[in-house]
Amino acid sequence: MRIASALLTLAAVAALSGGAEAASVYSKIVDAECTVLKTYEDGGADLRCPGHDGLDVFVSEGDARLDVDFGAKNDSFETFSAFNNIGDTVEWLTNADGVAEAAIIRYLISVDGREAQALVISRVGSESEPGCVVGVVDAALDQANGMARGIGAMAPLFDCSADRVVIAPGAGELVAGFTGTNS
Numbered sequence: 001m002r003i004a005s006a007l008l009t010l011a012a013v014a015a016l017s018g019g020a021e022a023a024s025v026y027s028k029i030v031d032a033e034c035t036v037l038k039t040y041e042d043g044g045a046d047l048r049c050p051g052h053d054g055l056d057v058f059v060s061e062g063d064a065r066l067d068v069d070f071g072a073k074n075d076s077f078e079t080f081s082a083f084n085n086i087g088d089t090v091e092w093l094t095n096a097d098g099v100a101e102a103a104i105i106r107y108l109i110s111v112d113g114r115e116a117q118a119l120v121i122s123r124v125g126s127e128s129e130p131g132c133v134v135g136v137v138d139a140a141l142d143q144a145n146g147m148a149r150g151i152g153a154m155a156p157l158f159d160c161s162a163d164r165v166v167i168a169p170g171a172g173e174l175v176a177g178f179t180g181t182n183s
Helices: 001-018 146-153
Strands: 023-028 036-037 045-050 056-062 064-069 083-094 100-111 116-125 132-138
Touching: 064 083, 064 100, 064 116, 083 146, 100 146, 116 146, 132 146
Parallel strands: none
Antiparallel strands: 023 083, 036 045, 045 056, 056 064, 083 100, 100 116, 116 132
């Protein structure tokens, strides 16, 4: 819990100071380049798509909701309670050595005629240490991109097995409805 509070504080400072030290690299999720790993009776599927620098993006769909993992697939289905989809752009946050440590993707949330967008920040995982969602920022907030990058810069310190997902203050109802392993 202490790490989550520190993440939010540092994200706010980074947003106000012009950003964190991490560099951003962008990639696109192109359906035609994704490999179907598994399909389900309800129409859902698990996909593996190429990302940045040989890292994979894993997209899992079930019940009109998506979960996205970066680098390695984890066993958790982290998403929003409302129906959602994702944008096609991934922002990878790299360290000084150019290694991606976090990824940000936009979720498009919709239910009962209400809509919202969220920036979801994840720790990039590996086979030995799967990543997880670190934070969620309502895209309608002032400085949303800066807050997301600030949270992403702190992702290497985030303990996926113990730390709680940071929901940035001011998030609307649909965005605050994130349901992850440590929410």
